[in-house]
Amino acid sequence: MDTETDRPVRFGSFELDVRSRELRKGSTRVRLQDQPFEILCFMLERPGHVVTRDELRQRLWPEGTFVDFEHSLNAAVKRLRAALGDDADNPRYVETLPRRGYRFIGAMGQADVHDATSIEAPAHRVRLAVLPFTCLGDEGQEYFTDGLTEEMIAQLGRLCRGRVGVIARQSSMAFKGTTRSAREIGAALRADYLLEGSVRRAGERVRIAARLIETAGETHLWVETYERHLTDCLSVQADVAARIAQSLTMELAPDQPAQREVRSPDAAAYNAYLKARFYWNKTADDGIDESVAYFQEAIAADPVYAAAYAGLARAQIARAEYYHERPRVALEKARQAAERALQLDPTLSEAHLALGDVRRMLQWDTRAARSAYSQAIALNPSYESAHRGYAMMLASMARHAQAIREADRAGELDPLCLAVSTSGAWVRYAAGDYPAAVDLCLLTLAMDARYLAPRRLLGAAYLQAGQPKDALRTLEDALTYSDTDVVAMTWLAHARASIGDRASAAGLLTKVERLARQRFVPSYHLAIAHVGLGDYEAAFAALARATDDRDPALPHVAVDPRFAPLRADRRYAELVARLGL
DSSP, X not given: OOTTTOOOEEETTEEEETTTTEEEETTEEEOXXXXXXXXXXXXXXXXXXXXXXXXXXXXXXXXXXXXXHHHHHHHHHHHHHHHHTOOSSSOSSEEEETTTEEEEOSOXXXXXXXXXXXXXXXXXXXXXXXXXXXXXXXXXXXXXXXXXXXXXXXXXHHHTTTTEEEOOHHHHHTTTTOOXXXXXXXXXXXXXXXXXXXXXXXXXXXXXXXXXXXXXXXXXXXXXXXXXXXXXXXXXXXXXXXXXXXXXXXXXXXXXXXXXXXXXXXXXXXXXXXXXXXXXXXXXXXXXXXXXXXXXXXXXXXXXXXXXXXXXXXXXXXXXXXXXXXXXXXXXXXXXXXXXXXXXXXXXXXXXXXXXXXHHHTSOOHHHHHHXXXXXXXXXXXXXXHHHHHHHHHHHTTOHHHHHHHHHHHHHHOTTOHHHHHHHHHHHHHTTOHHHHHHHHHHHHHHOTTXXXXXXXXXXXXXXXXXHHHHHHHHHHHHHHOTTOHHHXXXXXXXXXXXXXXXXXXXXXXXXXXXXXXXXXXXXXXXXXXXXXXXXXXXXXXXXXXXXXTOTTGGGGGTOGGGGGGTXXXXXXXXXXXXXX
């Protein structure tokens, strides 16, 4: 292609601009490294024709360049497929011709917005961000205004389904108290519209103002003020949020059907629920136990409060994932709460998500889990956590192209969320795209260096990428943030054993065993350390305990490259089959 004169090339739902070296899907820029970009350009010069491996060698690695050509080309094509959401076994764009080369088979000049392999298909939609509402009164009421913001985001995601993409809470909250302009926030979040407002409480009255702003021109499109009698009932917040959401939906999506009336909870229950959400939204597992206590308090005050049961289910799942108790116990509590929530209100997206996680982690029923995730996304296509949970399941099943699509969709909806970004790195790690996993981990750590999950994953990705020194340094750094982090200790033990430092690895395992006398220690991660030491019998014994414990990480065993030495053993195949993978 002539990089100076060629116009953008369109295929499927993508547009390739050679001059700016950008690949876009709708309004979203798709990250593509240099070699995959060059391969795509080369194939688009001759769509439908074979581009041989030798031709690609000459174009990408001219004479005098010394690389492992086979490995480098295969890795570059894998990254290209991941960016396009393509599947080598069932390709839509890049067809492999064994021992010959590759052929571009996508339709040119079309915008194919339907993707039968993904739950949620549209390539572009209007994007809206709900900024944190400003508390104009007592600072002790901050949880009230934060709760109003979160309620607004959730309701808008449901009411605007399929027409408006609603940016998720974590990214919106990053602009709390900001002085940046609407245009700057819109650019940072790739949002077309902002909803902002303020809340003032005076005695038994609450006054809420809301404004809809178009970001490009910083134009106020819609302003409305609500004043209500509060008395001792904070549940008015849900009513006001619903009214604002419905008015906003009429502005942006006027053909949406009328929504059913939302039941207002008991005042004391709603107050406890807001406090539970406040603690739930803290980083990592900070506040999880407090969140559970407040959700339980809300349910005690209002036994038919469906949203409180859904929140409790997800908080219990988090307790399992962070090993606050034996996962099987916490997941069983989550199952009961999720099922009760759906009995009370089958339209709760959060309850369907929780049920999907339970089906995946506790019951190992991937078919039922997919159904639950699909329902959660259908009820609220802007629910980033549902896309993230579904991506993690797809990754565990080695359906990597689909997993990356769902993870990227979550990233579009919540670009500044640490958990979403880390999940995006994990699905790429599971797919074997270690450079992309490293990049996303570094991006996440740039947002918060104290967040341990991406630091641990970064170390694992470095190790698989053949950078053991970087892996050891990164995992050792993780222990400087938390010297009792069992996952980091077992992963570091694996890394040290892998490079021949068995004595240090064994010493780390001794420390872990001492910690096991005081608290629950996940056997799944112990198995990783035992594999590094070459003690496969101990690894299988640990995996058997992880099976009994219903360790939430266990489904990763099918795709985590650290378990590759076990894959020839019959017991490994039996475990993968039992997990439904």
